[in-house]
Amino acid sequence: MSGIYIHIPFCKKACIYCNFHFSLKNNFSEIIGCILTEIELNQKKISKNKISTIYFGGGTPSLIGTDQLKRILECLVKNNKLNPDCEITIEANPDDVTIKNIKSWKSIGFNRISLGIQTFDNEFLKVLNRAHNSKQGIAAIKNIKKEFRNFSIDLMFGIPGSTIKKLKYDLKMIKEYEPPHVSIYSLDVEKKTRLYNMVKGNKMKLPSNKLISDQFDLIFNEMDKMGYINYEISSFCKNGFESKHNSKYWSNEKYIGYGPGAHSYDKKFRYWNIKNNTEYVKKIREDIQVYEKEELTKTQKINEYIMTKMRTREGVCFKTLKDDMRLNLGLEKKKEIEFMKKVNIVREKNKNLILTNEGKKILDYVVEKLTI
Numbered sequence: 001m002s003g004i005y006i007h008i009p010f011c012k013k014a015c016i017y018c019n020f021h022f023s024l025k026n027n028f029s030e031i032i033g034c035i036l037t038e039i040e041l042n043q044k045k046i047s048k049n050k051i052s053t054i055y056f057g058g059g060t061p062s063l064i065g066t067d068q069l070k071r072i073l074e075c076l077v078k079n080n081k082l083n084p085d086c087e088i089t090i091e092a093n094p095d096d097v098t099i100k101n102i103k104s105w106k107s108i109g110f111n112r113i114s115l116g117i118q119t120f121d122n123e124f125l126k127v128l129n130r131a132h133n134s135k136q137g138i139a140a141i142k143n144i145k146k147e148f149r150n151f152s153i154d155l156m157f158g159i160p161g162s163t164i165k166k167l168k169y170d171l172k173m174i175k176e177y178e179p180p181h182v183s184i185y186s187l188d189v190e191k192k193t194r195l196y197n198m199v200k201g202n203k204m205k206l207p208s209n210k211l212i213s214d215q216f217d218l219i220f221n222e223m224d225k226m227g228y229i230n231y232e233i234s235s236f237c238k239n240g241f242e243s244k245h246n247s248k249y250w251s252n253e254k255y256i257g258y259g260p261g262a263h264s265y266d267k268k269f270r271y272w273n274i275k276n277n278t279e280y281v282k283k284i285r286e287d288i289q290v291y292e293k294e295e296l297t298k299t300q301k302i303n304e305y306i307m308t309k310m311r312t313r314e315g316v317c318f319k320t321l322k323d324d325m326r327l328n329l330g331l332e333k334k335k336e337i338e339f340m341k342k343v344n345i346v347r348e349k350n351k352n353l354i355l356t357n358e359g360k361k362i363l364d365y366v367v368e369k370l371t372i
């Protein structure tokens with residue numbers, strides 16, 4: 001089963017931490033027209049049978065209006081074989097979530113919403129340069145709940161100025177509104193962002209490692225108490241509400257990405273589309289290749305498997321590595337694994353290697369020790 005990702009590269013405002021591909025211009029129909037052409041041209045020639053998930057991400061898909069979204073969905077239906085129970089997600093920002101929009105998204109086929117709340121703290125929302133306030137965030141959740149059973153909210157922690165008390169408030173709101181899925185990300189300082197420049201220029205101070213570690217603990221404990229399963233390092237869900245689309249990224253399944261900056265993977269090659277909107281339009285119009293690709297080596301495939309699987313609750317399967325990739329990880333990394341078990345950052349479960357909660361705080365270190 002494959003997934004389809006559609007990248008909508010527009011935003012209302014630039015959040016200070018974000019280095020995803022987006023533009024503040026609103027030449028929506030020009031880009032959407034080219035995304036339709038890209039779907040029809042099928043330059044990458046990845047098989048389009050048995051599509052079980054479609055994910056509209058961004059950028060801000062909720063910004064472009066139902067008519068444009070409908071054009072893309074209709075084009076996808078025409079050019080692919082969709083499973084009848086296909087999960088179809090739209091990423092939405094709270095300031096776009098009106099009852100009217102929610103109803104029309106549902107009417108054109110979306111059955112899941114991923115809502116970018118980030119925090120319920122107005123002061124932080126301002127600092128982050130988000131386009132919504134806390135009241136709009138709460139209203140969006142309440143309205144979504146009227147029409148959608150399956151939805152998710154995104155939160156961030158480790159925001160400059162953050163405290164345990166402030167995080168407790170965000171978690172209290174989860175308890176109150178019970179979204180079936182929550183993604184909680186530790187704020188990353190990405191290069192080429194305003195946040196990066198502010199931190200570098202001492203204009204903004206990041207929370208201490210101790211505070212981040214305490215916030216991790218609070219999240220793991222509280223989410224567990226509320227009945228959420230931490231099925232991937234940043235993803236929590238009530239039973240049966242895992243994101244089917246995102247799970248493809250962690251379980252070596254195919255996905256085809258359309259739109260500027262979108263990535264694709266067909267188990268052999270990794271593809272990435274050009275990130276520049278103007279260049280994308282120009283190339284699509286002339287039917288020139290809009291992507292670059294790389295064939296994965298055996299080592300890259302092994303490392304990719306370790307990197308993605310260590311994020312999940314199933315962890316890395318020694319047997320799969322041995323049978324499918326001819327790597328005896330237990331032997332190859334014996335010293336490293338024994339040490340990491342001793343200091344309680346990994347453990348074995350059902351003959352797989354998984355992260356403990358302490359390990360989840362230092363995933364990059366663990367991956368570095370396990371990859372070849």
Ligand SMILES: C[S@@+](CC[C@H](N)C(=O)[O-])C[C@H]1O[C@@H](n2cnc3c(N)ncnc32)[C@H](O)[C@@H]1O
Binds near residue numbers: 017018057059189
């Ligand atoms: C790229 S955004 C797109 C969704 C939507 N535009 C929004 O802002 O909610 C997807 C999610 O990535 C997370 N994210 C983006 N940049 C991040 C960063 N630097 N550190 C941690 N999380 C980040 C945010 O939680 C965001 O909701």
Ligand code: SF4
Binds near residue numbers: 012015018
């Ligand atoms: S976080 Fe979302 S809304 Fe903010 S700039 Fe990035 S994609 Fe746009």
